[in-house]
Amino acid sequence: MSEAARTDDRPAADVLATPVQYLRGVGPQRAELLERLGLRTARDVLFYFPRDYQDLSDLNTIDDLAENVLLRVRAEVLEVESRRGRNGRTVLGLLLKVGPATVNAVWFNQPFLRDRFAVGQQLLLIGKARFRGGVWQFSHPSTSIIEAEPDEDLPNMLPVYSLTEGLAQGHLRRIVRAAVELCLPVLEEVFPPLYLEQHALLPLQQALPQIHFPHDRDQLATARRRFVYQELFILQLALATRRRRQHDQSQAPPLETSAKIDARIRRLFPFELTEGQNQAIREICADLALPLPMNRLLQGDVGSGKTIVAMYAILLAIAHGYQAALMAPTEILARQHAATLGKLLSHSQVRWKLLTGGLPASQREAIRAGLRSGELDAVIGTHAMLHNDVEFSRLGVVVIDEQHKFGVRQREILRRAGVDPHYLVMTATPIPRSLAMTLFGDLEVTTLRDAPPGRQTVRTYLATAEQREKWWDFFRRKLRTGRQGYVIAPLVDAEQTVTSFDDDAEAPPAAAEQLFEALAHGPLSEFRVGLVHGRMSGAEKQAAMEKFRSGQTQVLVATTVIEVGVDVPNATLMTIEDGHCFGLSQLHQLRGRITRGTHPGYCCVFAEIKNDAARERLEALVNTTDGFALAEIDFKLRGPGDLLGTQQHGLPPLRIADLHEDGAILEEARQDAREMIAQDPGLAAPDHQRLRRQMLSRYGSVLELGDVG
Numbered sequence: 001m002s003e004a005a006r007t008d009d010r011p012a013a014d015v016l017a018t019p020v021q022y023l024r025g026v027g028p029q030r031a032e033l034l035e036r037l038g039l040r041t042a043r044d045v046l047f048y049f050p051r052d053y054q055d056l057s058d059l060n061t062i063d064d065l066a067e068n069v070l071l072r073v074r075a076e077v078l079e080v081e082s083r084r085g086r087n088g089r090t091v092l093g094l095l096l097k098v099g100p101a102t103v104n105a106v107w108f109n110q111p112f113l114r115d116r117f118a119v120g121q122q123l124l125l126i127g128k129a130r131f132r133g134g135v136w137q138f139s140h141p142s143t144s145i146i147e148a149e150p151d152e153d154l155p156n157m158l159p160v161y162s163l164t165e166g167l168a169q170g171h172l173r174r175i176v177r178a179a180v181e182l183c184l185p186v187l188e189e190v191f192p193p194l195y196l197e198q199h200a201l202l203p204l205q206q207a208l209p210q211i212h213f214p215h216d217r218d219q220l221a222t223a224r225r226r227f228v229y230q231e232l233f234i235l236q237l238a239l240a241t242r243r244r245r246q247h248d249q250s251q252a253p254p255l256e257t258s259a260k261i262d263a264r265i266r267r268l269f270p271f272e273l274t275e276g277q278n279q280a281i282r283e284i285c286a287d288l289a290l291p292l293p294m295n296r297l298l299q300g301d302v303g304s305g306k307t308i309v310a311m312y313a314i315l316l317a318i319a320h321g322y323q324a325a326l327m328a329p330t331e332i333l334a335r336q337h338a339a340t341l342g343k344l345l346s347h348s349q350v351r352w353k354l355l356t357g358g359l360p361a362s363q364r365e366a367i368r369a370g371l372r373s374g375e376l377d378a379v380i381g382t383h384a385m386l387h388n389d390v391e392f393s394r395l396g397v398v399v400i401d402e403q404h405k406f407g408v409r410q411r412e413i414l415r416r417a418g419v420d421p422h423y424l425v426m427t428a429t430p431i432p433r434s435l436a437m438t439l440f441g442d443l444e445v446t447t448l449r450d451a452p453p454g455r456q457t458v459r460t461y462l463a464t465a466e467q468r469e470k471w472w473d474f475f476r477r478k479l480r481t482g483r484q485g486y487v488i489a490p491l492v493d494a495e496q497t498v499t500s501f502d503d504d505a506e507a508p509p510a511a512a513e514q515l516f517e518a519l520a521h522g523p524l525s526e527f528r529v530g531l532v533h534g535r536m537s538g539a540e541k542q543a544a545m546e547k548f549r550s551g552q553t554q555v556l557v558a559t560t561v562i563e564v565g566v567d568v569p570n571a572t573l574m575t576i577e578d579g580h581c582f583g584l585s586q587l588h589q590l591r592g593r594i595t596r597g598t599h600p601g602y603c604c605v606f607a608e609i610k611n612d613a614a615r616e617r618l619e620a621l622v623n624t625t626d627g628f629a630l631a632e633i634d635f636k637l638r639g640p641g642d643l644l645g646t647q648q649h650g651l652p653p654l655r656i657a658d659l660h661e662d663g664a665i666l667e668e669a670r671q672d673a674r675e676m677i678a679q680d681p682g683l684a685a686p687d688h689q690r691l692r693r694q695m696l697s698r699y700g701s702v703l704e705l706g707d708v709g
């Protein structure tokens with residue numbers, strides 16, 4: 001038997017550390033069950049928040065029963081009967097007690113429901129009823145089990161916790177209640193009282209019982225707000241602290257812009273910049289002018305013209321006698337950037353090189369030597385090439401292209417002792433604002449919202465196998481008029497396996513190699529077809545891309561190696577096979593390949609649609625061409641993990657905040673955290689001690705906050 005723990009005279013920490021076994025209603029056996037949920041102490045139980053709530057407010061009574069109205073009643077199970085009816089249908093019937101009366105509930109052909117119900121159970125029943133043969137009958141109502149005694153008076157809202165086998169909802173509710181009663185008197189508020197008031201936050205003493213046992217939705221919302229705010233605020237405090245420390249500890253060369261330098265750079269550009277590009281450049285220049293390293297994320301939809309903005313920063317560094325590095329995720333992209341830079345600089349003195357794995361070792365060494373001595377002003381290369389012990393004599397600016405898997409901890413590259421370079425990170429996978437503020441909490445974000453003039457539209461079709469012939473007809477017709485096209489497959493070859501985004505799909509996804517053979521000898525036999533995929537060597541990929549760029553091949557069968565950045569303006573057609581295997585942002589990236597020229601693009605996605613989520617995703621692709629809207633939808637449907645590889649960023653998971661739903665609170669918390677850190681950088685004020693301790697215990701080591709304060 002368990003012994004109720006007592007609080008008298010014990011210090012708060014001891015009370016909170018009470019092992020669950022000594023909570024009222026627990027004991028050794030249940031303690032083991034709780035352990036499985038990670039609940040070891042009273043404190044753990046206090047902060048084990050419900051995953052959902054049962055709303056028992058506004059229940060109907062027996063007098064409210066009427067046909068064709070949606071009813072919500074509390075019912076007790078009197079009898080459960082399951083039988084096989086005529087034509088083999090199973091019929092499950094419940095005899096229920098609602099207040100003083102009895103009613104029936106029936107389900108047809110849902111035999112698995114049988115095990116859900118037992119005599120004596122209390123149910124919340126929602127559905128419509130009909131008066132049949134003298135009794136009220138609910139047909140296929142929705143039910144949830146209320147863990148309560150038959151006559152127990154219940155509050156309007158009941159918490160629903162995640163359970164483990166052997167532990168009932170009712171038990172856990174009582175255990176939580178015991179923990180709350182035990183600990184409430186000793187709970188310590190982390191926020192100063194005035195702070196709570198000014199930010200409309202419920203004090204912990206009220207919020208904690210209220211999040212477990214709210215009387216109504218309003219109470220729940222105010223309690224929840226308090227915990228969500230606290231969680232996000234602590235995170236933002238940590239990010240702001242980290243950022244501050246980095247500022248304190250690092251310096252970068254101030255690169256000021258003058259009218260003269262600006263004019264010299266712009267003279268190299270072949271077009272007028274868009275308003276968005278000019279604004280981005282202003283923001284970047286303001287950062288670069290400071291003796292602190294810039295940490296800026298430039299995000300803009302596919303084709304929004306990020307490259308030229310990056311070139312501006314690179315040229316500004318060079319104008320000041322500093323070096324610049326541009327890192328691309330693939331060799332194809334590195335080459336493309338080299339071509340762009342080459343054109344801009346065709347008549348200038350700037351000395352720069354393309355550093356790729358394909359170069360002979362002697363040439364690679366020569367480039368490295370040039371960077372080390374300062375003979376070279378700029379280098380373009382893949383992430384891999386530039387990560388490997390490249391030294392610079394005066395590195396001023398680093399541009400990282402198409403890097404969206406880029407968490408708070410992953411920017412410490414190319415660091416020299418003493419002076420850091422400025423960083424500009426570019427991504428075309430727009431990051432939902434809430435994520436940018438969390439994972440990238442220490443990055444400033446610039447967003448390019450407009451596109452260069454004349455940007456082409458793209459039409460997207462979602463097609464089934466029956467429409468294939470029609471689409472190839474269209475594809476061929478466009479090819480004959482001189483256009484080029486891509487055909488995208490999820491796999492390289494049929495042997496490869498892939499994790500599908502649609503788990504229900506049955507047929508194995510298409511493979512580029514097989515598709516190439518089938519098309520070249522089938523529907524596209526009259527055209528010149530090429531192939532590119534990630535298993536080819538750098539030289540092979542380069543050759544395949546070059547043939548396509550120059551028009552030697554008219555069709556390019558590819559995997560997602562062409563996903564980012566590839567720019568062939570004459571390509572306006574795209575077939576995507578097995579669209580269900582790709583993420584939404586990825587599909588949008590792919591489609592961005594065919595909006596680069598003077599002709600409109602046409603993209604046809606073939607997909608097996610096996611569930612609503614798959615349909616919703618693909619329909620969103622058809623209905624919107626706004627990459628930001630799509631990123632938000634992707635985020636909502638799949639969570640942040642897939643989108644950004646959040647597992648890589650190394651932060652512990654959030655317990656209560658939902659980055660998608662709580663965007664507004666996140667903004668508030670971030671703003672407030674920044675203000676607090678600006679006023680009290682080390683959180684040294686006596687009022688801030690508890691906040692500081694929470695921040696350090698949660699984020700101190702992951703974010704290397706060290707000995708703050």
Ligand code: ADP
Pocket residue numbers: 271272273274277300301302303304305306307308428452453565567596
């Ligand atoms: P992304 O943002 O996807 O990296 P790019 O920088 O590759 O886009 O630009 C897409 C295309 O638009 C390129 O061909 C580029 O030359 C062109 N472009 C960029 N800015 C402008 C502009 N202001 N006016 C006209 N064309 C532009």
Ligand code: MG
Pocket residue numbers: 306307401565
């Ligand atoms: Mg780009």
